[in-house]
Each structure stands twice: as structure tokens, then as C-alpha cells.
Amino acid sequence: MLRRRVLPESHRYASWPLIYETSQHGIKTLDVREYRPLATPIEFRFYQRYANHPNRQSGIQFLTHYNTHQRFRVNKDYIDYMHWGKEQGQARLPHRHQRVAFDFDDQLHPTRTLDNEGDSYAWCAEQDPTLGPHPDLDASFDPNRRVFSHPEHWNKMFSKRRPGEGRIDLRVLPSQSLLGPLMEQSDTQGAAYFRYDNRGHSNGRVPGLNTPFFGEFDRKMMQAMSRPLNADRTITGNDGRFSKTIMINEPKTHQALSGKTASELSVEIDMATNAVHSKLTVLEAAQSGLTNYYCGGLNFEMLGFDLHMAEVLREKARAILNGAASVSSTSVMVTTTSVPTKAQEREVGQLLRDALRYEDRVDDAIRQHASLIWRVYTAPRPLMALTNGKCRGTGCGVSLYSKYCALKDASEFIFDGPNLGITPYGGLTRLLARPETSLKYPGLAEFIMLTGTSIFAGDALRLGWTDLFTTLPDMSYHIKDWFDTTEHMHNDAVAWQLGHLLETCFKMKEAHSSAMERVAITPVRARWIEDSFADQPSVNHIINTLSEIERLPITAKQNTCDQTRCTPYTLTSVEAGISKLENHRLRYTHSPWDITPPEDEVSLQHASEIFSAYVLERRGTFNVVVHRDTEKLAAWNRQRQEEYHAYRSLRAAPHPRHVYARLEGCEGKLVSFDFVFSLQENQKDQRSGNKEGEGLQQTACLDALKRQVLTSFGMPDGRDIELGWYLPTLDTCPIHNDVEIMQLLHADPGIEDPKAQLKYPPIYFIVKRNSLYFSEWAYAVKHQLLLQSPFALRAAYEMLLEVRGDGSAERVMPLAESLATEFKYISRLLRRPDFYRVGVHTDKSAEAWEEIREERQRNLHKTHQPTRPLPDFEDVFERNVEIDGHRFLLRPRWSPRTLQEVLDADVMRLHTSLAYQDEGIAPLHVPTQCAKGNRISDMVEDAGGLEVVPGLGELDAKGTPVVPPLQSNAHVPQNVSFYEMARHPWEDAASSWRRDGFxxxxxxxxxxxxxxxxxxxxxxxxxxxxxxxxxxEASEGVTSEEKDAALLGERLFKPLEEALSGVEPWARNLRRSASDGKLGYKTEIATPEEKIYDDEYYRWFIQPGHHPNPTGLTNVHKGSSTHQGSDAAEFERIWRHVVSGVDGRNAADGAETAAEDGEEEGDTQMNEKNPVVPNDDEEGV
Missing domain, CATH: 4.10.910 (30s ribosomal protein s13; domain 2)
Incomplete structure (x- = not known):
């Protein structure tokens, strides 16, 4: 089906960094050019530079601005060593932080932290808590800095022997001399003189440099060295020999998949999991520092755009028809018939066809996502979803329905929908509807389906959705390396390989403590959810229960308390806030040390002026620098002392202020009161030497302010809260002690409303709660439910009940039916204006709305005659809404507006099955869509088209078909071997282990x-x-040693005995004598050549771990050879003749010697038969 793809303006003119748009993302290999291609020491190649003779310390070779400064001729080509590799973007000597191979989106590693951040490594711990301070993060590192290497900086006395290397810092040595700082004085021009620009990217944001680096680090270059698997490069792969890694590479849209990308990913998973040598396929996300998502599911922005365009086109067609009818009825000049003209018919037909194409694209995207989940669920070979980030919607199903769902610390599952005006979609409804979930956490399914609250790795592990969890970084690399290094295993050992991998890397061991897992459902929250959401017949009853709970007083017994985490501050300290006020020129005062210059300013430009103004004197054992003019020096000292005393008295004085304190959260509580900040008590404690109050004196004023704030809010005095300073720049920073309070009191400009007649200057604080009460939690949950679409809330609740059935395990829908039910609900709710006019725009940021507002002002025709839908903020949100005691400054314009206005008939209509003739939506059958979805359109075209037959396949009351089935006229031949027909002519060989792996x-x-x-x-x-x-029994029982021994004997020793009984006796005896070391070497008949060269002989002596020929002998001595020459044989004959002549003269001696040898030989044989045990005396002798 041909479809015209129309991108929204926001996608077309997205303001991405220039480095992303201009760079051609080609596959780059790991290539760092070698600095010494000839392998000659650089001292010998450029001897002029490294000469120690004074006459050779300068010369033409150091003038780097000349064209011939350092060029070397190799193969008729000049190599420029100073600018080596610069045209390729490679460093001459790469810094350890600089990347030499890039992936498709990442530009640099996160090498620099943000300024003024003490705990800048906190976001590293999200991915790997065991890492600690990251070794590649440095606040002072500037990857854009290039130091110009100039001969005046190559001072041989104070630098290393090579240019470009680090200087020796003389300050590390304890010295009283001023010679070092003075000798470092140089009149050389700075970097600007040489036109070297060290500024970074000014036209975009680069992760790790001027924006945070999101997601997982690519330390092992798995993403960087991956290859694209589709034309859009939204899917990449990095395959090992026996494992495959597939990566979702859509970081700019937070890994949200279009229908085309989901279809291609499904095909890639199908190919990878059907591959012969694929023992494990890993599916993960290539985050590239731009996102911390694993899979964002459906791209709701594109779906909303398509559906809004379809509605615009249908309205245009309707306007044309209505216009023709109105013109025909009112005009006298034209005919009175209301029939449109041929041109109008053609235009209306084209508009309706385009609208249908937009709706078909939405329908196809939803079906492709369901097909992707089913593909993951039915993968024939092991598939692991390495969930290294957030999952949303269908991304949850892709992660959780794989064979092995491996969780990490960053794993998060977001199953939302009512906040966008739709029902949740992604297969997670089946897991939530299981009785295991209701038994473990009653009410959790309703809570997640209605609120869309995130659940984390610890919750998924406790719910039994998976049992694999790891904290190891670069897990995909380790999996690939594991299967590459165990390549010698047969295919039968795949189960062993997988088991060993999971046991080693993913099993919950001692190191994987529960504190390492992020959990959203604590035991206290689980009780709260059970009290509010469990066993409720409808959403209205849930709202009523929450209303009763939120009215509980804090002191009530049922109002339990749970620990909560504060939302992070935008700034890390008060010093950072003061510096930001200075940068924005909002700081009220500076300290006297900043604003009062000396009475007589001294500006020194050179070392000679330094020596003329100051003199070096020795006072005792120290060398000090004093000013020559003692009177001027004394005047300076008197002025500084006066300023110091004034500053001390200013800090000790009480500071009355009008305090504004806002409670963080949706309650919108704001209190104001007059408060006097005083440090006099602390000064008294310091003067009296109160050592007991040393720990408390730093926070006495802060504690008093906290008590006053709690009293104003009507909270208990002992409640754990944090106070933060609210800056005029809308930033917040924490306050830890009284010294910081005094700093911010002196720096805060005290901006106030002119209408408020205040007695004292105002100061603003934000109050963050470290503990949360049941009533406050119920207020926040109810506030969130009232903020979402009422119709979508009712629909999501009914969908959960439909999937759950009667609550038993047998009645819960299987995955295919659950996905079909979710498709039925979401396809209907997507076509409501609640989604594409309101819901899809609710999560836009303030910057996005500002861009839309500027575009509407700049292009007026887009407001009056829009070519593409452009949202209006006032049409999406309504202001100052109050519902059921909750006040909203902004609330989406849902229709119907409240839960009471939702009609039961509209909700019950969602239960009915989809009918194509009524709604134009065909029901979803996921197995068929997954198997034939990419071929259905071609099959329909081959069959001659599509005919909608109402009642096809249905039976009437008598049981006869409403529509008689077609009679097939296909002819099946009976004399053909279908096996021969199906087999390819070139695939006539039987399967073998060497070729197929099994x-x-x-x-x-x-x-x-x-x-x-x-x-x-x-x-x-x-x-x-x-x-x-x-x-x-399996979880708590202990296996006995008898069972283990019996199992070991059955599995190991018994097969060994059976195998040993099948060996021939002579081989068994030979092996036994060889193991005992009793081989009769004298009876060997093999020559040394046979021992060395004969494999058949030598294989009996090959043992694992022992070299069969450790001496490496490949030929033998001539004397022991059996193939001797004629000269050697003649020499042997002469030698024997001479020896026999000598023996004849000593015949008697030979006879005696022979007799003695015979006796010794007999004794030896007798000792071998009857060994004699020596006693202690013999051993001593």
C-alpha cells in the first residue's frame, strides 16, 4: 500500500546541533595513526631538536609557522608530523578522554562535569553504583583546548626533553626562592595572538560537555563499532561469532519506534533468533548520551499528527460539499441542484484518500508494535532483553516478554495512557491482571493502570516478572566475549553456556543487595495502595476512598508515614546560587573585600617594576616580600582592619526578614511570616568555649527557622524537612548551616510585589519533605487522577477487568488475546479528539510551547489557514480549575470534563468487538499479523482485491453458515513426492555438525x-x-549428601565404568601400566623416527596439559639410526674386530666379570620379587 509520509514541521526544522546535521555518520573503524611510521627514535630522526649543544638549541626547525617546519619525505610524499591526522579529526597524541571512533550520535565521552557541582558523580551511580568517582570525569578538562607549542615555551631548564609534554612545576619543591615565578615570566603573546580558538561548540548541546550525559557509557565500544542494519540507521548490530547484539538507535526521540522501525526490528530479531550459529541474541538500546530510555514504545507525537491531519482533510472535504450545497441553494445565477461538480468530486475523493492513508499509517504502527512484542515472545532461540534504561508502553512488553529479561539499576517501566487520553498499550495488562500480582500486591494493577506510576527493577523482581539482575557495566560486550571464547563448545552445550553466563553475571548474590535496587512500591506504600485501590468496583469508588483518606489529620493513628526522596535542587550549594546571581547582575551587595579597592592602586606589568616596588627581606628563617614605602603599607593595613571590624559587626547583627515558604508538591501551600535571623547566640557560645554546643551552633538559626515553618504549616515540630533557597532566577539550592544563611541574606536582592506593604525585605524558601504521610499521598494520587482524562480512566479500568476475567489464573487472557483487547481499546480512543487535540500536547515542555508561539506569530497564515495542525495553548489547557476541592492552575481540556459526566453507555460500547463495516478497523490477530503482516497486502493484490462480506464465517440459529463457503477447485497431484519438490536442488547433502553446528x-x-x-x-x-x-520443598528444603552421591554415581561414575568395560583388555592393561609407570621400555619395537613422526603411535601418549614431545626433537643421533651409510657400517666392523682382539688377551678377567655380573643380576631379580624393607639402622648408614 503506497503511503505519503508527511513529517510535522517540528520534525523537519528541529534545532539539532550542527555537528549532527553536517557530519556524515559513516562507519569509522578504530584507527589512530601511528606517530612513528618508520620505527626510528624521534631523537635520531630530528637530531637538531634534541641536541644538547647550545649552538643547536635554536634554528629554522623551530619556526613552526614556516611551511617546511617538520616534514619528512616518504615514498614521494610529505608527512606533516605536527598536524598529523588533523584532517581526519584525529589527535596527534590522543588524550585518554578523546574518542577515536564514534557511533552514530555520540561525539565525545562525558569528560567534563558541570561547574560548581560537588556531587556531580551522582548520575554515574544510576548506571553503576559500584563505580564511585568516575575516572574519566574531570571538572578542569577542556577537550577543545589546544596549547600552541612555541619555542619560547620549550625552555630546556624547566621542561622535559620533548616539546609538547608537560612542564615541570617548581612549586612542588619546598623553596624560599622567588626565582622560579620570576623565571616563568614571559613576554610571549597568548593563544589569541596565534589565532587558536579554544571555544567549544556554540551552536548545540553535546552530551558530557555542556549537557548531562544520559544513559549507559560505551566503554567497550559496542555501540561505536556497530553496523547499521537498516537504511535509516535506527537499528544497529554488533555480532560475535556465536552471539548477536541488536541495538535500538533512536535516541533523539527517546527510542520511540515508528511503524517502519518496529517492522524492521521484528525482521532483524526473527533473522537473529533463527540463525544457526546464534546461541544468544541480545537486544539493548544505543543511548549515545542523549537519552536514558531503553524503548519508548509508540511515537505518540507522530500518531497525533497523522490523526489530526486526517481530521483536517475530512473537514476540508466536508466544507467543499457544504459549500457547494449552500451556493446552489442561495445563488440564482447557478443551477438549483446541490450536486457537486466533477472537479469538486475529484478534490473530495483525493482528500478522503489522503485522510485514509493517514489513518492507515496509525493503524499499521499499532499493529507492528503488537507484532514486535509477539516476535520477541515467540523467538525460537534464546533472546535476552538487556534493559539498560526506561521502558514505556510497548517497550515494557518488548523487555518483559523476551526469554531472558535482564534488569539493571536504570531499568524503569512506565505503563501510562490516561494522561494522554488513551488506554495503556504494550502487553503489560496481562502481567498486571495475573493473580500472582494481586496476591503479592493487592490493588497494584489498578494503581499502575490508572496513575501510570513508574515501577523499577526491584518491583519487577518482586513481582516475579523476571529473576535476572546485574550491576555490571558493558554487559553486552561480556556476553559477546563469553560466547566467542567458548566457541569450541558443541551446540549441545548451549544450555551449559547460557546457564553458566546467567549464574555468573545475573544471579542475585551477596553483592547484589536489595538496597542496590530502585523500588517504587515500599512495604508502607503497598499497604496504602491496598487500602485505596484493592477490591474497588469502579474508578468513582477509588476517588471517594482517596477523598476520605486525604481528610485524615496528621496526628491520626491510621495516618502512617513513609520515607520519601526529595526532588533534586537545580543548584548544588549556596555559593553556586550567589555566583549565578552575580552573573545575572541580581546580587544585592558585595562583601567589602570585593567593592573597596586599595587607596593607591598599583598596576605592575613587568618583573623590573615588581623589583622596584617590593624588596626581599629575611625575618628569622622565612623570606618575606615587603613594600618599600612603610607609611603607605601602614595606611593600607589600617584601612583593612577597619573594614574587617565593620564586616564582623555586620555579620553579628540581627537580620529581620519577611519569610515566604512554599511547600513543594501539588498542595500549593504558601506561608509568610516575619523572622529575625541572628547569630548572637552562636557568638556567645564561641566566646564561652561551649564545646557541647559546637555541633549545634552551626545550625541553631536554621533549626529555629524550620520550627517556625512547621508551625506555620500546622505540622509536627519533629518532622524531617529540608529548606532550600528560592532564587529570583527560579533556581533552588540547599541550605546546610547558619553561615550559608548569612551569605544568602547578604546576597538576596529581596524582590517583592509592590502591592504587598512589607515591613522587612522578603526572602523566599522552598520546603521539601523527607517523609510523607498517608493523607498527603492520597491527596497527591487523587490530584493526579483528576488531572487525567476521565473517559480514559474509565476505559483503562474496564480493560483491566476484561483481561483479568473472574480473577482466576485460568481466566486471565493469554498474550495474544490480551494484545487484541488492548488494540481494540486504544484504536478507538486514539480517534477521539481527546488524544490528538489535547492529550498528545500535554507533555510538551515550556521551550516547545515558546517555539510554537513564535511560529504562530511569525507565520500568520499558519494560524488562519493552517497547512498542518499547530496547537494553541489556550485550546489545550484551561486555567484556574477547581474540581472536588483540588485547584489546578492548568488542566487539559478533556471531554467529558469530569468522571461524573462520562456516560456508562459509551464505556460499555468499548466492550464490543471491532467491526470493519462500522468503524473501518479490522480486529487484530497477533500471530497472523506477525507471520504474514508484511505479506498480507501483496497476497490481497495477488488474489485480485478485497471483498468485505458481512456475516462471513458466522452461523445462524440452526447452525448453518450465514454465507456459504466457497468451493475450492484446486487440483492436488497424487504422483509427486512433495519432499523432492520442497528440497532445493543444491541442498542435497545431509546436515552435518561442521556445517550447521548440529x-x-x-x-x-x-x-x-x-x-x-x-x-x-x-x-x-x-x-x-x-x-x-x-x-x-524446593525453596526451603536441603538436599542430602546421599542424593548428591547417588546422582553423581548415576551421572558420572556409572557411565565411566560402562565405557571402561567396553575397552579391550590389552589397551586397558597398557593404560594401567602407563599410569603406574611400569612400562617395559626394553620390549619396545618402535624406532625413534617412529616415535617422532608416527601420529598413530604417538597418540597413545598424548595427555591433556602435557606436551607429547617436550624436547622438540625432530631428528635423532646418528649412532642410534637404523639406516646408516656404508662408511658407518665399515667403521663399526673394524671397531668390533679391534675390541674382540683386546678381549681375547683378557679372557680370564672377562669370565670372572661375567660371573659377577650374573650374580648381581640374580640378586636384582630376587629383590624385585621379594622387596626387603630397610630398618632404621640401614637408613642411617
Missing amino acids: TEGSLANYEAQYRAAERAVYDEEGHGGHNYWPSR
Whole structure:
């Protein structure tokens, strides 16, 4: 089906950094050019530079602005060593922070932290809590800085031997001499003189440099060295020999997948999990520092644009028809018939076809996402979803329905929908509707479906959705390396390889403590959710229950308390806030040390003026620098002392202020009162030497302010709160002690409303709660529910009830039916104006609305005659709304507006099945869509078109078909072997292990083993079910040693004995004698050549871990060779003749010697038969 893709203006003119738009994202390999291509030491190649003779310390080779400064001729080409590799963007000597290979979006590693951030490593701990301070993060590192290497900076006395290397810092040595600082004085011009620009990117934001680096680090270059798998490069892959890694690469849209990308990803997963050598496929996200999402699910912005365009086109067609009718009825000059003209008919037909194409694109995107979830769920070979970020919507299903769902600290699941005016979509409804979820956390399913609250890795582990969790970084690299290094394993050992990998890297061990997992549902919150959401018949009853709870007083017994985390401050300290006020010229005062210059300013430009103004004197053992003019020096000292005493008295004086304190949260509580900030008590404690109050004196004024704030809010005095300074720049920063309070009191400009007649200057604070009460939680949850679409809330609740059934495990819909039900609901709610006119625009940021407002002002025709839908802020939101005691400054314009206005008939209509003839939406059958979705359109065209037959496949009351089925006229031949027809002519060889990785028998054996292992894990009682919960005996019982020994004997020793009994006796005896070291070497008949060169002989002596020929002998001595020459044989004959002549003269001696040898040989044989045990005396001797 041909579709015209119309991008929205926001996508077309998106203000991305210039580095993303201009760079051609080609595949770059890991390539750092070698600085010494000839392998000659640089001292010998450029001997003029490294000469120690004074006459050779300067010369033409140091004038770097000459064209011939350092060029070397190689193969008729000049190599410029100073600018080596600069045209490729590579560093001459790369810094350890600088990347040498890039992925498709990332430009640099996060090498520099933000300024004035003490705890800038906190966001690193989100990915890897075991890391601590990151080794590659440095606040002072500037990747854009280039130091100009000039001969005046190459001072041989104070630098290393090579230019470009670091200078020796003389300050590290304890010295009283001023010679070092003076010798470092140089009149050389700065970097601006040489026109070197060290500024970074000014036209965009680069992760890790001027914006935070989101997501996971790519330390092992898995993303950087990946290859694109589709034309848009939204899917990349990095394959090992026996494993594959697929990465979702849509960081600019937070990994939200279009229908085309979801279809391509489904095909890639299908190819990877059907590959012969693919033992494990890993699906993760390439975040590139731009996003911390794993998969963002549906791209709701594109869906809203398509549906809004379809409505605009239909309105245009309707206007044309109505205009023709009105003109025909009012005009006398034209005919009185209301039939449109041919041109109008053609235009209306074109508009309706375009509208249908937009709606088809939305329908196809939803179906492709369901098909992707089903593809992940039915992958034939192991598929691991390495969830290294947030999942939203269908991304939750992609992660949780894979065979192995591996969670990390950054894993987060967002299953929302009513906040956009639709129902949740992504397959998670089935997991929430299971009885296991209701038994573990009653009411949690309703809570998540209605509020869209995020759940984290700890919650998913406790709910039993997965049992794999790891904190190791670069897990995809380790998986690839594991399967590459165990490549010698047969395919039968895949289960062992996977088990060993999961046991080593993903098992919850001692190091993986529960404190390391992020949890949204604490035990106290679980009780709150059960009291509010469990066993409620409707959404209205839930709202009423929350209304009763929010009215509980804080002192009530039922109003329990739970710990909560404060939202982060925008600035890290009061000093950072004061510096920001200075930058914006909003600071009220400066300290006297900043604003009062000396009476007589001294400006010194050179070392000679320094020596003329100051003199070096020795006072005792120290050298000090004093001014020559003692009277002027004494006047300066008197002035400084006066300023110091005035400053001390100013700090000790009380500071009355009018305090404004706002409670953070949706309550909107604001209190104001007069308060006197005083440090006099602290000064008294310091003077009296009160050591007990040393720990408290720093926060006495702050504690008094906190008590006054709690009293004004009507809260208990002992409640744990934090106070933050609210700056005029709309920033917040924490306040820790009284010294910081005095600093901000002196710096705050005290901006006030002119209408407020205040006695004292105002000061503004934000109050953050470290603990949350049940009533406050109920208020916040109800506030969130009232902020969402009422119709979508009712629809989501009914959808959950439909998927759950009667609550039993057998009645919960399987995944295919659950996805079909979710598709039925969301396809209807997407076509309501609540979604594409209001809901899709509710999560736009203030910057996006500002761009839209400027575009509407700049292009007036887009306001009056829009070519594309451009939202209006006032049409999306309504101001100052109050519903059920909750006041909203801004609330989306939902229709219907409240829960009471939603009609039950409209909600019940969502239960009915989809009918194509009424709604134009065909029902979804996920297995068919996944198997044939990419071929259905071609199949329909091949069949000659599509005919909608009402009642096809239905039966009447008598049981006969309403529409008689077609009679097939296909002819099936009976004399053809279909096996021969199906087999390719070139695939006539039987399957082999070398080619396929398995044989037919080994594959069947592996599948049988896998099924047995699956039964042992999930069905130990043998009921034929698939139970996630182990029995009490399996989880708490202890296996006995007898069972282990019996199992070991059955599995190991018995097969060994059977195998040993099948060996022939002579081989068994030979092995036994060889292991005992009793081989009769004299009876060997093999020559040394046979021992060395004969593999058949030598294989008997090959043992694992021992070299068969450790000496490396490849030839033998001549004397022991059996193939000797004729000269050697003649020499042997002469030698024997001479020896026999000598023996003849000593025959008697030889006979005696032979007799003695015979006796010794007999004794030796007798000792071998009857060994004699030596006693202690013999051992001593």
C-alpha cells in the first residue's frame, strides 16, 4: 500500500546541533595513526631538536609557522608530523578522554562535569553504583583546548626533553626562592595572538560537555563499532561469532519506534533468533548520551499528527460539499441542484484518500508494535532483553516478554495512557491482571493502570516478572566475549553456556543487595495502595476512598508515614546560587573585600617594576616580600582592619526578614511570616568555649527557622524537612548551616510585589519533605487522577477487568488475546479528539510551547489557514480549575470534563468487538499479523482485491453458515513426492555438525534436554503447567549428601565404568601400566623416527596439559639410526674386530666379570620379587 509520509514541521526544522546535521555518520573503524611510521627514535630522526649543544638549541626547525617546519619525505610524499591526522579529526597524541571512533550520535565521552557541582558523580551511580568517582570525569578538562607549542615555551631548564609534554612545576619543591615565578615570566603573546580558538561548540548541546550525559557509557565500544542494519540507521548490530547484539538507535526521540522501525526490528530479531550459529541474541538500546530510555514504545507525537491531519482533510472535504450545497441553494445565477461538480468530486475523493492513508499509517504502527512484542515472545532461540534504561508502553512488553529479561539499576517501566487520553498499550495488562500480582500486591494493577506510576527493577523482581539482575557495566560486550571464547563448545552445550553466563553475571548474590535496587512500591506504600485501590468496583469508588483518606489529620493513628526522596535542587550549594546571581547582575551587595579597592592602586606589568616596588627581606628563617614605602603599607593595613571590624559587626547583627515558604508538591501551600535571623547566640557560645554546643551552633538559626515553618504549616515540630533557597532566577539550592544563611541574606536582592506593604525585605524558601504521610499521598494520587482524562480512566479500568476475567489464573487472557483487547481499546480512543487535540500536547515542555508561539506569530497564515495542525495553548489547557476541592492552575481540556459526566453507555460500547463495516478497523490477530503482516497486502493484490462480506464465517440459529463457503477447485497431484519438490536442488547433502553446528540427532537431544530442564524448573510436580513460583520443598528444603552421591554415581561414575568395560583388555592393561609407570621400555619395537613422526603411535601418549614431545626433537643421533651409510657400517666392523682382539688377551678377567655380573643380576631379580624393607639402622648408614 503506497503511503505519503508527511513529517510535522517540528520534525523537519528541529534545532539539532550542527555537528549532527553536517557530519556524515559513516562507519569509522578504530584507527589512530601511528606517530612513528618508520620505527626510528624521534631523537635520531630530528637530531637538531634534541641536541644538547647550545649552538643547536635554536634554528629554522623551530619556526613552526614556516611551511617546511617538520616534514619528512616518504615514498614521494610529505608527512606533516605536527598536524598529523588533523584532517581526519584525529589527535596527534590522543588524550585518554578523546574518542577515536564514534557511533552514530555520540561525539565525545562525558569528560567534563558541570561547574560548581560537588556531587556531580551522582548520575554515574544510576548506571553503576559500584563505580564511585568516575575516572574519566574531570571538572578542569577542556577537550577543545589546544596549547600552541612555541619555542619560547620549550625552555630546556624547566621542561622535559620533548616539546609538547608537560612542564615541570617548581612549586612542588619546598623553596624560599622567588626565582622560579620570576623565571616563568614571559613576554610571549597568548593563544589569541596565534589565532587558536579554544571555544567549544556554540551552536548545540553535546552530551558530557555542556549537557548531562544520559544513559549507559560505551566503554567497550559496542555501540561505536556497530553496523547499521537498516537504511535509516535506527537499528544497529554488533555480532560475535556465536552471539548477536541488536541495538535500538533512536535516541533523539527517546527510542520511540515508528511503524517502519518496529517492522524492521521484528525482521532483524526473527533473522537473529533463527540463525544457526546464534546461541544468544541480545537486544539493548544505543543511548549515545542523549537519552536514558531503553524503548519508548509508540511515537505518540507522530500518531497525533497523522490523526489530526486526517481530521483536517475530512473537514476540508466536508466544507467543499457544504459549500457547494449552500451556493446552489442561495445563488440564482447557478443551477438549483446541490450536486457537486466533477472537479469538486475529484478534490473530495483525493482528500478522503489522503485522510485514509493517514489513518492507515496509525493503524499499521499499532499493529507492528503488537507484532514486535509477539516476535520477541515467540523467538525460537534464546533472546535476552538487556534493559539498560526506561521502558514505556510497548517497550515494557518488548523487555518483559523476551526469554531472558535482564534488569539493571536504570531499568524503569512506565505503563501510562490516561494522561494522554488513551488506554495503556504494550502487553503489560496481562502481567498486571495475573493473580500472582494481586496476591503479592493487592490493588497494584489498578494503581499502575490508572496513575501510570513508574515501577523499577526491584518491583519487577518482586513481582516475579523476571529473576535476572546485574550491576555490571558493558554487559553486552561480556556476553559477546563469553560466547566467542567458548566457541569450541558443541551446540549441545548451549544450555551449559547460557546457564553458566546467567549464574555468573545475573544471579542475585551477596553483592547484589536489595538496597542496590530502585523500588517504587515500599512495604508502607503497598499497604496504602491496598487500602485505596484493592477490591474497588469502579474508578468513582477509588476517588471517594482517596477523598476520605486525604481528610485524615496528621496526628491520626491510621495516618502512617513513609520515607520519601526529595526532588533534586537545580543548584548544588549556596555559593553556586550567589555566583549565578552575580552573573545575572541580581546580587544585592558585595562583601567589602570585593567593592573597596586599595587607596593607591598599583598596576605592575613587568618583573623590573615588581623589583622596584617590593624588596626581599629575611625575618628569622622565612623570606618575606615587603613594600618599600612603610607609611603607605601602614595606611593600607589600617584601612583593612577597619573594614574587617565593620564586616564582623555586620555579620553579628540581627537580620529581620519577611519569610515566604512554599511547600513543594501539588498542595500549593504558601506561608509568610516575619523572622529575625541572628547569630548572637552562636557568638556567645564561641566566646564561652561551649564545646557541647559546637555541633549545634552551626545550625541553631536554621533549626529555629524550620520550627517556625512547621508551625506555620500546622505540622509536627519533629518532622524531617529540608529548606532550600528560592532564587529570583527560579533556581533552588540547599541550605546546610547558619553561615550559608548569612551569605544568602547578604546576597538576596529581596524582590517583592509592590502591592504587598512589607515591613522587612522578603526572602523566599522552598520546603521539601523527607517523609510523607498517608493523607498527603492520597491527596497527591487523587490530584493526579483528576488531572487525567476521565473517559480514559474509565476505559483503562474496564480493560483491566476484561483481561483479568473472574480473577482466576485460568481466566486471565493469554498474550495474544490480551494484545487484541488492548488494540481494540486504544484504536478507538486514539480517534477521539481527546488524544490528538489535547492529550498528545500535554507533555510538551515550556521551550516547545515558546517555539510554537513564535511560529504562530511569525507565520500568520499558519494560524488562519493552517497547512498542518499547530496547537494553541489556550485550546489545550484551561486555567484556574477547581474540581472536588483540588485547584489546578492548568488542566487539559478533556471531554467529558469530569468522571461524573462520562456516560456508562459509551464505556460499555468499548466492550464490543471491532467491526470493519462500522468503524473501518479490522480486529487484530497477533500471530497472523506477525507471520504474514508484511505479506498480507501483496497476497490481497495477488488474489485480485478485497471483498468485505458481512456475516462471513458466522452461523445462524440452526447452525448453518450465514454465507456459504466457497468451493475450492484446486487440483492436488497424487504422483509427486512433495519432499523432492520442497528440497532445493543444491541442498542435497545431509546436515552435518561442521556445517550447521548440529546434527539432526544432537538437535533433538538438545531439545529434549531443554524440555526436561524446563519441566524441572517450572513444573516440578508434573501437572503440566508453567508455574513461576517454586514449591516450599524446593525453596526451603536441603538436599542430602546421599542424593548428591547417588546422582553423581548415576551421572558420572556409572557411565565411566560402562565405557571402561567396553575397552579391550590389552589397551586397558597398557593404560594401567602407563599410569603406574611400569612400562617395559626394553620390549619396545618402535624406532625413534617412529616415535617422532608416527601420529598413530604417538597418540597413545598424548595427555591433556602435557606436551607429547617436550624436547622438540625432530631428528635423532646418528649412532642410534637404523639406516646408516656404508662408511658407518665399515667403521663399526673394524671397531668390533679391534675390541674382540683386546678381549681375547683378557679372557680370564672377562669370565670372572661375567660371573659377577650374573650374580648381581640374580640378586636384582630376587629383590624385585621379594622387596626387603630397610630398618632404621640401614637408613642411617
